[in-house]
Amino acid sequence: MENLQGKVAFITGGASGIGLGIAKACAKHGMKVVVADARQEALDEALKWFKENNYPARTIKLDVTDRPAYERAADEAEAAFGKIHVLINNAGVAAGSGPMQEASFKDWDFIVGVNITGVFNGIKIILPRILKHGEGGHVVSTASKGGLITVGMSGLYCTTKYAVAGMMETLATDLQGTNVGASAFCPGPVTSNLGFSSAQVRPAGLKNDSEKLPPPPPPGSGPMPDWSKIFMSPEEVGERVVRGIRRGDLFILTHPEFREGLIARNEAILRAVPDEPLNVERKNVLKTFGSLIYNPVYDTQTQVGPPDWE
Template sequence: MKDVKGKTAFITGGASGMGLGMAKAFAEAGMKVVISDIRQEALDEALEEFSGTNLAVQAVKLDVTDRDGWVKAVEEAESLFGNIHILALNAGVGITGPMSEASYKDWDFNVQVNIYGVVNGLVTLLPRMKAHGEPSHIVATSSTGGFSAVGSAGLYCTAKFAVAGMMESLATELEGSNIGVSCFFPGPVSTNLGTSTSATRPDHLRNEQQPQEADEAPKGPPPFDTSVFMSKEEVGKRVLRGIERNDLFIMTHPEFTDGIKARNEALLRAQPVEPRNDARAEVVAKFGTLMYNPIYDKQTVLDGPEL
């Protein structure tokens, strides 16, 4: 989607962190931007960052797990700026800890926000994009934990792997249409994911004997140097570039190259070393893109780091 000026973007989890970085990049590129978030106070603070500018940014309150709320929020956004062309499904929560100790409530909170928050956005907005027929783009935030497992964050990785599969399948479905699809895999970014996870967790999904502060980020200085993390502003520019290039995958950190190669090489090594059954392959080929998907061929190498 090369021409984004004048288009309307709707961003979930847009009041802080990566979502706010996207809002800044999109607005500065000439888009009309609607940021949504579950926290009204966070929305108010985010709008303050745009005060005194002539950038077209508005805010609507949205709990991404609320399907009726999605319809209301989108209708409000459309009343402000018209048809929505860019959907950034960015809202998420960071559930950490061993899978062996996770409760149903942990799983439910994780799935409802990190998976169904994306699903609800697609069900609400994708038909509207198809109906208005104008060039559009959908980008969903996965994570580097969406292609490389992290032992201390199994629930989170499960959801982020799901988002990646969802976006790759949607890109395959919409291939040839005027709706582009990207999956965003950010690495370490300066965000408030730890504190926002606790602040937005509803009481009915808290574990018994679990105070509100239990899953907040630890107090005091972090155990590592977060000054080297990427800024939300740079992240926003990288997502914008990915949309303009119609990238299937939007990556941020070259430090994860070895991990990507290791996982894919492991999959290749696990393939049976035996003759191919051509008769079976002929039947399976009729399943569509199960054996080979050409969408991967369209991902090109970035020209350079310039944003």
């Protein structure tokens, strides 16, 4: 979807952090932006930037787990700007850090509700509208580097982000032959307030009796690193998302430093494939089940180059 001028983007979790960075990038590339978020104060603050820069934007308070509210938000977005072309499923939370077996059922219900069900709600409610108008479009869902390479002590988070990545790979497969694309957005470290905002939007019924704080650094661990050299800005990752939409990328990644980890994981999977002769008859039968043993959607991903924006 190369031409974004005048198109409409609907962005969940768009009032701060990564979501706001994506919203700003979409606006800079000529899009009308609908910023949906569960926090009214964050929406009010975000709207100031769009007004100051004379970018068309609409803010909508939305809990992505509330399906009737999501339908109303989609109607409101269309009433304000017309047809929606790009859906950014960015709303996400963190919960249950630490050993997975120590996470609570409340942690699980909270993080799955937002990070997985919330993404599906967007696909179910917004995507049919995009397909119906026939003008083309794109769906991006925010997974994480932790949705491609496991991160210790973050089992619930990684579980949901792996699910999002798989959901988008499947959606891209299902959308082949249409003029709508789909991307799994898997950023590395980005300056955001995920932990703080997660606590803000956590329903009272899903709060733990006592929330655990992260443990302090172990003695002798040395000085803290310069996070500004490690964390990417939301504005930069926003530009990377827009580039991915325009290129039609299946995966949108941000940090080249994770290449070795990606290679290691995928090589581990390949080493787990039994080293034995193929059952040709079985292989031929499996081939009849569509993309069961080989999915050509992966062939659509081309090599991404260095940043091409100012």
